[in-house]
Amino acid sequence: METIRSVKGTSDILPEESPKWRYIEAIINSLAEIYNYREIRTPVFEETAVFARGVGEYTDIVTKEMYTFQDQGGTSLTLTPELTASVVRSFIQHHFDQTYPLNKLYYITPLFRQERPQAGRQRQFHQYGIELIGSEHPEADVESIAFALHIYHRLGLGSGNGANQSHLTLRINSIGDSACRPPYLETLRNALQPHLEDLCKRCQDRFQHNTLRLFDCKNESCQQILSQYAPKITEHLCPACEQHFQSVLSQLEVLQIPYQVDATLVRGLDYYTRTTYEITSDLLGAQDALCGGGRYDLLVEHLGGSPTPAVGFAAGIERLIMALDALDLFPEFTDTLDLFIVVIGDDIRPHAYQMLQSLREKNIVCDMDLLRRSVKAQFREADRQNARYTIVLGENEIQAREATVKDMASGEETPVPFDQVENFILHGIRENQFQ
Ligand code: HAM
16 A cells, blocks of 8 residues: 655654754743733634735735635635734734733744745745734834844844854835825836836736735846836835834834845735835745744724734744754753663563652653563663663562662662652752752
């Protein structure tokens, strides 16, 4: 029979890899607490309308990347391709704004996009992110950026110490709002109309309905036309957007956060207004965006809520792991046991298991052999698992109610009455911690 394999573009997080995930997740959780964000978990599928309306019907995500299916009742459902629209759906449904005017939310979640798999691009991938819903002010944009960078710094990435800093680049732009973007798009189309024939097929398709995304085209000749003829959005912002943008930039300067203004940074989701940003890294290949975000002041209203400004970012965990691996920034994760119980004779096993369980009740990390292997093989296993102590339990020890505890590093053996084993081990572990 042919072996069944994981679906293309998905991967197992194997036991050797999962300590990295837990390490990253612990840092995200702890910083989220420090920044006063509360966790939100939304379902992995939603009604398709959440994304069709939320992300935008002409976006790549909605036109070609969603995993969409019908349930038995005929409702169209979609596996979440991104979480901002889901969080906003939840925000509206649960009337978050009636409890508090500002909601600071974060998440760590799997997502699904039917993209062409390559390094740093999967069909199931994971993001952590924040959504700061309720503030229109530039300091909210700045907080989202500062938070995103803080996580990298905590992980040792781009923490401002010389060469390492250069591995992260913050690119930032403002794409205006409903006052200044429509006239800008008109100006952009007018400027490009005479060159429409020279643009690639994809750009010609985007010209009418997704004009801003022309800037995302990787085709060299399109890029040349754009750089020669396209007016810059940053030069067409209305006074309110311009003021907002300048305030974001100056607050970044106060925080000594380096940035590059990039007037072509338009992002692939339709909900953005004003600030857009990305943090890229030269440690990654073609898919170099570690994190993307921005302001979306119209999305809550667009999905049926009352007008509420918001800003947020999301960051890929697989790409983050690639970057941390490239610089060898993970601590060493070694599996260790406090204790391994070696058993002589099958009759002894129930007693040994009883001891094991009572030690586990005391939070001692311990195990015994469940394969009924020889004493020699059990010691080998204790070694393999880096056990700090072993106890040999046989008929004699059970009779005497005394165990011989062996310190595996020094080889020293100590006879310890059963009722003192727990204290002996706990004492040893604590001493070890302070060495
Ligand atoms: P996004 O730019 O689509 O934004 O995704 C954010 C990050 O998720 C990317 O920078 C990348 O690190 C990671 N990512 C995206 N697609 C893949 C993939 N196929 N494989 C691996 N990693 C991937 C959003 O999702 C917005 N919801 C961000 C946001 C939150 N804006 C405001 N709030």
